[in-house]
Amino acid sequence: MSTEQQRIISRCDKWRSNLVHYLTRKPNRANIEKICHSVTYLLSWMENLSEYDQESYDRYLQNIKFYLNKASESIFNYFYTNCRNNSKKGVYNSARYVKSVGELIDHLYYVLWCSYYGENDSFIEEVYNTLLNDIARNLPPTSSLRGREGKRVGKKMWDILVYFEKLLDHDVPTWAIQKFQTKDLIKPKVKExxxxxxxxxxxxxxxxxxxxxxxxxxxxxxxxxxxxxxxxxxxxxxxxxxxxxxxxxxxxxxxxxxxxxxxxxxxxxxxxxxxxxxxxxxxxxxxxxxxxxxxxxxxxxxxxxxxxxxxxxxxxxxxxxxxxxx
Ligand SMILES: [Zn+2]
Structure with a gap:
């Protein structure tokens, strides 16, 4: 094995052990953020590895799938629970609820990447259904959200629904698109x-x-x-x-x-x-x-x-x- 390949693998190992460490900790905000952080680096180093040596990439991926899927669930559960806690009285237009939805959406990309690499399609499907049938249904339309932050949450919801549409090859219902669509649409993120x-x-x-x-x-x-x-x-x-x-x-x-x-x-x-x-x-x-x-x-x-x-x-x-x- 070349020294370059060893270097890449040792970086992967480092971020994997960080990930495993934070997965065993109490799922509070700080630890969940650390999970997101570790996963981002782990996956980016793995991309490097795949360019270098496809076989050891495949092997590595097999070894960490379990953790990626666990990360995916932990991140989603944490932010989704926050949304639920902020809407206990059935109030969906409070600033707190809207903010917690924004945070959930911001972290959904990590959830999707982890499940995508972990090949857990059924979880992606489950996340999509939850997002659509609970969050998107209850969140007020972008036009009636207050303030710039609120409007941004509506726009992000539109982005993520379109993203899911491409990812799962599902048609997002028209009511959902109309509810969150605005003129200045931002396209979904692309990895460069x-x-x-x-x-x-x-x-x-x-x-x-x-x-x-x-x-x-x-x-x-x-x-x-x-x-x-x-x-x-x-x-x-x-x-x-x-x-x-x-x-x-x-x-x-x-x-x-x-x-x-x-x-x-x-x-x-x-x-x-x-x-x-x-x-x-x-x-x-x-x-x-x-x-x-x-x-x-x-x-x-x-x-x-x-x-x-x-x-x-x-x-x-x-x-x-x-x-x-x-
Ligand atoms: Zn010429």
Whole structure:
């Protein structure tokens, strides 16, 4: 076994033992959050392993399925119980109930990932039915939810129902879609390679200092970064796909070199500049596009970098650069 593979497996082992540890603890908020945290890293390292060696990935997965499914149930039960406790008197439009539904939805992605990897389809089905027949039925429509936070919960409900629709190949009932649909829909989350890369750098950083993992402000900034990277890389992928669909004036397809992507500033806007070449007639093209999500991502990266530098003397940007160049 190569040292790289050993390194990946030892990371998997580390997060697996974290997961097992928190699964045996009392299921309170802090421990459930730790379960989510451990599972995210475990799965992202396992993705690395699968790229490296499919066979040991399969073996590893067999060994942890039980824990993934247990994690899935613990996370769901904890947040679902909170919703029930906040609606005991049959009041479903209280701020507390709406907030607890928002928290449940925020954590459903962990539930789905765990059950998906754990191949527990019947649990996913059960979660969907509970969500639809209890939560979605009782939660007031987005239009009558109060305040920005409340409206956001309605929007998240729409997202998750659409997500389930794709995942299970079920049609979400029209009443449910209509109840939560709003004009500015946000598409469901997509796992992007760049997010995994940044996560593995953060993982290494967290291993060097235990205080970092428990630092709430760090975790907040880290989540912001991961979320905006997700959107930023999607935006860039879309821009590049668009470019590659263009044809040269001679009719041939355009080609893109690896170093042919640059950024420029235009006042407050960040501009993605891509250069493409026609391999037939050698014409070159330069296409500029304002990239808002990427700008958000760079800002989130700056914030986390500054925070880590001021509080722990670590340069995140340098770490990312050295990791990506190797
Ligand atoms: Zn050409």
């Amino acid at each position: 390679d760049e997010t995994f890369n940044i996560m593995s750098v953060l993982d290494e950083i967290e291993l060097t200092d235990n205080r970092i993992t428990d630092d709430l402000q760090y975790r907040q900034l880290r989540n912001n970064l991961l979320k905006s990277t997700e959107y930023g890389s999607k935006e860039r992928r879309r821009a590049l796909n668009y470019l590659l669909k263009q044809r040269c004036k001679c009719g041939a397809q355009l080609k893109l070199g690896t170093a042919d992507v640059e950024y420029d500033r235009d006042g407050d806007r960040l501009i993605l500049v891509t250069r493409a070449l026609c391999e037939v007639c050698h014409s070159t093209y330069s296409i500029k596009r304002a990239v808002e999500k990427t700008k958000d991502e760079f800002e989130a990266l700056d914030q986390l970098d500054e925070y880590l530098r001021d509080n722990y003397g670590i340069s995140l940007v340098r770490r990312i650069r050295t990791t990506f160049q190797n």
